[in-house]
Amino acid sequence: MLLTAALFAPLAGAVIVAAVPAARAGLARWTALLASLVALGLAVALAARFRAGEPGFQLGATADWVPAFGVSYRVGVDGVSLPLVLLATVLTPLAIVGSWRSAARPRSYLALVLVLETAMLGVFVSLDLFLFYVFWEAVLVPAYFLIGSFGGPRRVYAAVKFFVYTLLGGLLMLVGIIALFWLQQRATGTPSFDYDVLRDFDKAPDTQRWLFAAFFAAFAIKTPLWPLHTWLPDAYTEAPATTTVLLAGVMSKLGVYGFLRYSLPMFPDAAHDLQPLLLTLAVIGILYCALVATVQRDFKTLVAYSSVSHLGFIVLGVFALNVQGLQGAVFYAVAHGLLIGGLFFVTGMLEERRGTRRIDEFGGLQQSAPRMAGVMLVITLGAVALPGLVGFVGEFLTLLGAFLANRAYAVAAVVGVILGAVYLLWAYQRMWHGPLEREENRAVGDLTGREWAILAPLVAAIVVLGLFPRPVLERVEPSATRVVEQTRPPSP
């Protein structure tokens, strides 16, 4: 009940926001913020009720939806999905505050953001494959309009590319879901899309490989995994800053979550067979995108590539197929959301002030906006995985997992860590340090109260979770262990 309320609170908010008269933009903003805060409150209540030691799904709800197709409404959270639910509910109100001034046509913008939140939460909590698919595709529509209606000059191209790319992956997954459903029905005679049912029935290794491929199409495109990432720089760069925060912070986790929740436990043999391939793709992605990020002139595009590069670590952790890797992947997913979200927020604030994102247009901002520079330093250091900050814990655990699985991949990925430090710190140095040469940069104001309201919670989370990761990790561990057990192929 609590979970259902948290899931649909933003959607209800979206309906109300859409019904607010066009002239009352302020009312629309407050309603949207309130709706997202209600969702956050409910998610926090959910976390408080969550029993830490249990590996299975908790706090769920079940109802019939379309019995004729075996489709039901079944939701629930476990240690893997709960942190992601919290991440989504934390970032959305921040994104709404972030768009307080900038959004043209605020009603449509805010309603779309709230619809996006419900759709993304739905992906994390669905325990019925059909419901999962419905939410998965439902993410597309608000994201498409957010990018296409409110983005930069090449927004239409970026939005269509994003839509078609992800729709292709989603439809291939639909074929996989139908095949899975049908195989299960043939095996047992009862139609069901229930997660547990579809996970547990026996699948031949050959079948598994085909089904894995179908699901892989959707998850790899959404994450995105190299070489399917080409939609991402366009979409992230063209989307308005606060949308990019949600796309990079939450939407990119949908694919990772899909791997974790579906690809591994449902198709364990295929996951083990294809492990080398996926680890290779992850490492290539880490290194390739890090190199591309190094040469970017637009800071937003740099962060976009950095986001893909860091997501590679998460995929590395997932396909390490051991507890350390999975635990690290979930933790890093949260960390990545906070850090990349923070970087995009600051990018948006700079763009608001200066109307540009080119790195060489900035320089010496530390003198004109010292507090902003300090906050940015914390976020940047977190992103380069400085020990004591949130990024370190995640990166360490995923690399540990990869190391235990296969040393070579871990070693190669460590090069990516170094490259990450290089391009992020180099960009920081060029933008914030050095002499204050340009006249426009002198006038850059420091953080306003509204901006503090966005960045302070993020920085606090980055520091606190970096120093005390235990409460999160001990909730993730039982569920991660369970996923690893389910993924262990039956001994021959």
Added chain:
Amino acid sequence: MHLLAQAAEPLPLPHIDWRAIAPELALAGAAVVLLLVVAFWPNARRGVLAGLTLAGLAVAAGLTAWNWDLQRVAFEGAVSLDGITRYARVVLLAVGALATLMAAQDRGRGDPGEEAPPEVFPLLLFALTGMVLLAAASDLLVVFIALEILSLSLYVMAGATRRLTAEEAAMKYFLLGAFSSAFLLYGIALCYGATGTTNLLGIARASIDPTGDGALLLAGIGLLAVGFCFKVAAVPFHMWTPDVYQGAPTPVTAFMAAGTKAAGFAVFLRVFAGALGGLVVSWRPVIAAVAVATMLVGAGLAVVQSDLKRMLAYSSISHAGYLLVGVAAAATVPAGISASLFYLLAYAFMVMGAFMVVQYASRLGPSDPEPREIGERSSLDDYRGFARRHPWVGALLAVFLLALTGIPPLSGFWAKYYVFLAGIEAGLTWLVVVAVISSVISAFFYLRVLVVAYLQEPAGEAEAAPGRAPALGLALGLAGVLTIAIGLAPEALVSAARTAERILG
């Protein structure tokens, strides 16, 4: 002597089962009444005519409800009342009602040549009679008669305005339609030659008889398929569709797109999945190949269209392809039948809705001061910023187009899903993968319209309001609500389609 004795035998007259064809009779009766009203009262207001038409439809709907539990073959096997008949009646009557509302709407500030004459109302009822009868026909001769009733009415309706393009469309439709009727008739003759009967049950029996003339029957089936493919606009018999859809008045186009497709596929299912189910190995590869061509050609050509009506025509071709996947599956998997029927229902509302938006936009008058040859606003450029100026109609346009794309949780998504499911069950996974590819291609052109309507700035001054559009507004609202509601709660309609899986006769 022998001959004379035969001739002297009284011709066996079938028992007249009035109740079985009551809805058809009501529709035909209402059509005749309207024809007289139009003839003797030429200045009758459109509202009155539309009201009479709706009354006729309501009577037919009531009779359909009265016949709801009837499961029998009537007229010596010439008409069969089963789930397909019942489901198709509901879909077709709903389509008829929406089309009537569309036709009842005045042209606003649109082109005066655009206005359809009052005769469209009786013609619409006649066409509907043919469609409903076609869905119930279980004798090839009745199939032919029903098809001719609906075709002849539609030929006239397609040319029912004073526009040159409409006349051209009607002519093209008529010539090609007559051609396809000839094919169908020849097919019926061959089937009769091979099996000695035109009754579907008889053909079904003969088709699995190893001593029969297989080659002749297959030739007949092939020609039947050509005739049906023409009516449902399947490649390579689709050439007429874009021109006719674009040229015909929008209410007529919407009626054709939803109604002809529903009736055509009902008979397709009955003949191929029902009577010819025993020969599935022979015809399935052909239908599957046609489905592939239809999906890909339709979607591929829709991408390059710059006219919304034309684009919707090509999109309707690709939807015929998805439906053919259901037909291909239907012979061996009962879900293929219910999936196709559900698809027809969902499709009817979304495609009619899309055409309603075109009609709404056309009422605003030409978007540039230089009136073009085509009096309608259906060029994509005319929709620049449309959703900004008309937020509600724009939102409905988005709903219809996203439903046509197959985005959950709208009705089109479940329809596509169900057909895909049936295809996979029938072992046609490769065909479903092609359907997925076609769906992705189709996302391009549906999105293009949304890009134009939502993401581009409006051109020129805001048009003066063309006056209220109560009938069209009601139709739009109904289509939108149904598209969303079927998406959120498809259960009842899916269960209803499931009861139609057994074909009688």
